[in-house]
Amino acid sequence: MQLLSEGDEPVPEFLKVKTAEEIVEMVRSFAPLEAEIVSVQEASGRVLAEDVTAPEPVPHFARATMDGYAVRARDTFGAGESLPALLEVIGEVAMGRPAETAVRPGTAAAIPTGGMLPDGADAVVMVEYTQPLDAHAIEVTRPVAPGDNVLQVGDDVALGEKVLERGRKLRPQDVGLLAAIGMEEVRVFRRPRVAIISTGDEIVPPETRDLPPGKIRDINTYVVASQVREAGGRVGTIQVVADDLDELEAVCREALAAHDVVVLSGGSSVGIRDFTIQVLERFPGSELLAHGVAIRPGKPTILARLGEKILWGLPGQPASAMIVFTAFVRPCLLRLQGVENAGNLETNVRQAELARNIPSVHGRADYVRVSLSNDKGRLTADPVFGKSAMISTLSKADGYVIVPEHVEGLEAGTLVTVHLFSSP
Amino acid sequence: MQLLSEGDEPVPEFLKVKTAEEIVEMVRSFAPLEAEIVSVQEASGRVLAEDVTAPEPVPHFARATMDGYAVRARDTFGAGESLPALLEVIGEVAMGRPAETAVRPGTAAAIPTGGMLPDGADAVVMVEYTQPLDAHAIEVTRPVAPGDNVLQVGDDVALGEKVLERGRKLRPQDVGLLAAIGMEEVRVFRRPRVAIISTGDEIVPPETRDLPPGKIRDINTYVVASQVREAGGRVGTIQVVADDLDELEAVCREALAAHDVVVLSGGSSVGIRDFTIQVLERFPGSELLAHGVAIRPGKPTILARLGEKILWGLPGQPASAMIVFTAFVRPCLLRLQGVENAGNLETNVRQAELARNIPSVHGRADYVRVSLSNDKGRLTADPVFGKSAMISTLSKADGYVIVPEHVEGLEAGTLVTVHLFSSP
Structure with missing residues (x-):
């Protein structure tokens, strides 16, 4: 029922209508999926399932942090412009190799930034504070203390830190850190497998060649699939099913067996054809966590658990489905991947200035679609009006703004938080 | 030379030192790669290579936008509470199917939201404004005009729009729109293939088991590879090469043959071992577009074209390489994918309040790494200090703030633009 009305008729009290905050609270209580081991090269975007401690120190040898000369600091004590210290240059440290000769009292070795400090040396004199006397001797015009211009073993990352x-x-920068400490593999939480099902007698798969009269192409499977991928989920079965209870039950049963999450859209309107609820009743042990959310649009949202599996019922209207996915399903998928505070530290948000007034009705949180424009870093949010059945308004919107339940609208110029439908 | 000094010694004037703005300007002038055809299902994140016009109208039949009765509007003219219009109900429109009977004068057909308007009907009366008299008749208590509560053919998307x-x-929402108009495939720009090469005698591949003295693990290949993927590029060859001119030339030659972009790191410091420039000189027809950028860190950046191919030389310091990648290479990869205004409409930015003063030296743009924290949507940017050779500071930073050339630092409390290293 992609286009069932989401009118304002009151939801019967016996139904489990929740607030948006209650839904997010439930999602946050879900346990992450089990851990798996992946190579560090493939780990970007994944969520750590364990603390990582350094199996080796960085650096694992004392390194020069400046171009100059490796010396024994005591040989430079008291050195100055008027009384430079004279040192014999016994060689040059090559990058990536241990020095061939130790630095003994009265000697120095040329060393590049990043070079390995020779045995005997405990500091580096910057080249700026030296004068070559000849090919084998330098004058040092400023003293150094032990450790000056040297990164000691473990100074950057200590062993076991x-x-x-x-x-x-x-x-990417965390992957760099893992590479630096010699990690090859890392334990991360598994990504959820997600089945996507659209229901409705009027819905045909988008790739249908000749559209029969009365039918419309499904949109939600494509949009939801893209959103699932962006949220780190793995898309499995994608299916369009007619409003037939037995068929829907069979499809859901298969989907639940092979996936962690099933996202249904359509069929969940609190109305004449509430197939999703009827299907859930056929699964023993299924637990209806929410039947309705007190937001507009999105009222007919369903959340259920079936053992370890999760089932979401989204409104059939594509715009409503996008909003509900962004507000609840995305945090759920992130949480299953082990992200802490999913839905709390919402990163896909922007602050923007409202371009026009948004009227709103007291009594329910309004999720109003907006388009963003960027004028030299200053973001403006413009409400996208138009019937939510209109597909053309879908791609005009970048995200939504929430007008809270007890607020009667927002004025132009207000600084608002925009929740983005997708990463930019 | 991963850890060559990026000191403050002046860059010789004959070198092509550019400002950050000049680099971005050059990047913006690059032509996108050629187009290819992909299925709409796989099109999310890709960039359109052509305008898309609708091959069919949406809806392609007149649809009810409310639950109610399909009627001939003239039959309701003058209807009101006191004088309702009496209509015979000749049937019910089923979702997804044409009506079986036409609506003749004096009749009506029950219709759900989204249902197909029967022949003869030109409006829908909302169920709220009707009263059932018996199973076959209703009273209409409010008149409708032709077209009321009906989405006409093409009202949402016109044919050819x-x-x-x-x-x-x-x-995702654009993919939904493409699905709605029956597109199966779409022309998008090809994604760039990127080779990633790290040079330096002290560098060993990250997966090296026992780290020899004097060597450090490469970090840049892993970080750059993750950043390339995030920017939509396809990672090809990944290689660590010693500072050997012939070897580097051979590796670059192979990489340029099989990729659109080669990203080298290390070896590009304007210093003693400027292998990248020497390698470029061995490629006839190579064009050095920039040898140095007037930002800190990032000074030793190289940009060259070799016919259709692009070569970037990044500083060897991982933190510097990340900054240069984010500021220039990422916009370049986006531009090759056909994104308009890459580097101008920079979407990976956040406004944040500076937590501490940032001192800066007059005369060069400072790119200062910051970490972000989020307190109820209010972002704070805290400068990450510490030697840029320190790997541990790498993963503390979320992005960078620019202190412009002619500004001598930024004060705590200033609202700054943070350029993110990666999508959150």
């Missing part, structure tokens, strides 16, 4: 915490979503 | 423009990076 905790460098990254469980629950961290790995970014 | 331009719905999406060339250069648009397709988001």
Whole structure:
């Protein structure tokens, strides 16, 4: 029932209508999926299932942090412009190799930034504070203390130091850190497998060649699939099913067996054809966590658990389905991947200035679609009006703004938080 | 030379030192790669290579936008509470199917939201404004005009209407729109193939088991590979090469043959071992577009064209390489994928309040790494200090803030633009 009315008729009290906050609270209580081991090269975007401690120190040898000369600091004590210290240059440290000769009292070795400190040396004199006398001797015009211009073993990362915490979503720079400490593999939470099902007698698969009269192409399977991928989920079965209880039950049964999450759209309107609920009743042990959310649009949202599996019922209207996915299903998928505070530290948000007034009706949180424009870093959010059945308005919107339940609208110029439908 | 000094010694004038703005300007002038055809299902994140016009109208039949009765509007003219119009109900429109009977004068057909308007009907009376008299008749208590509560053919998307423009990076909602108009395939720009090469005598591949003294694990190949993937590029060859001119030339030659872009890191410091420039000199027809950028860090950046191919030389310091990648290579990869205004409409930015003062030296743009924290949507940017050779600081940073050339630092509390290293 892709286009069932989402009118304002009251939802019967016996139904489990929840607030948006209650839904997010439930999602946050879900346990992550089990852990698996992946190579560090493939770990970007995955979520750590364990704290990572450094199996080796960085650096694992004392390194020069400046171009100059490796010396024994005591040989430079008291050195100055007027009374430079004279040192014999016994060689040059090559990058990536141990020095061939130790630095003994009265001697120095040329060393590049990053070079390995020779035995005997305990500091580096910057080249700026030296004068070559001849090919084999320099004058040092400023003293150094032991450790000056040297990164000691473990100065950057100590052996056994905790460098990254469980629950961290790995970014490219975190992968770099893992590479630096010699990690080849890392334990991360498994990504959820997601089945996507659209129901409705009027719905045909988008690839249908000649559209029969009365039918419309399904949109939600494509949109939801793209959103699932962006949220780190793995898309499995994608299917369009007619409003037939037995068929829907069979499809759901198969989908639940092979996936962690099933996302249904359509059929969940609190109305004449509430197939999703009827299907759930056929699964023993299924637990209806929410039947309706007090937001507009999105009222007919369903959330159920079936053992370890999760079933979401989204409104059939594509715009409503996108909003509900962004607000609840995305945090759920992130949470299953082990992200801490999914839905709390919502990263896909922008602050923007409202371009026009948004009227709103007291009594239910309004999720109003907006388009963003960027004028030299200053973001403006323009409400996208038009019937939510209109497909053309779908791609005009970048995200939504929430007008809270007890607010009667927002004025132009207000700074608002825009929840993005997708990563930019 | 991963850890060559990026000191402050002046760059000789004959070198092609550019400002950050000049680099971005050059990148913006690059032509996108050729187009290819992909299925709409796989099109999310890709960039349109042509305007898309609707091959069919949406809806392709007149649809009810409310639950109610399909009627001939003239039959309701003058109807009201006191004088309702009496209509015979001749049937019910089923979802997804043409009506079986036409609506003749004096009759009506029950119709659900989204149902197909029967022949003869030109409006829908909302169920709220009707009263059933018996099973076969209703009273209409409010008149409708022709077209009321009906979405006409093409009202949402007209046949031949331009719905999406060339250069648009397709988001899930755009894919939904393409599905709605029956597109199965779409022309998008090809994604660039990117080779990643790290040079330096002290560098060993990250997966090296026992780290020899004087050597460090390569980090840049892993970080750059993750960043390339995030920017939509396809990672090809990944290689670590010693500072050997002939070997580097051979590796670059192979990489240029099989990729659109080669990203070298290390070896590009304007210093003693400027292998990248020497390698470029061995390729006839290579054009050095930039040898140095007036930002800190990032000074030793190289940009060259070799026919259709692009070569970037990044500084060897991982933190510097990340900054240069984010500022220039990422916009370049986006531009090759056909994104308009890459580097101008930079979407991976956040406004944040600076937590501490940032001192800066007059005369060069400072790119200062910051970590972000989020307190109820209010972002704070905290500068990450510490030697840029320190790997441990790498993963503490979320992005960078630019202190412009002629500004001597930024004060705590300033609202700054943070350029993110990666999508959150």
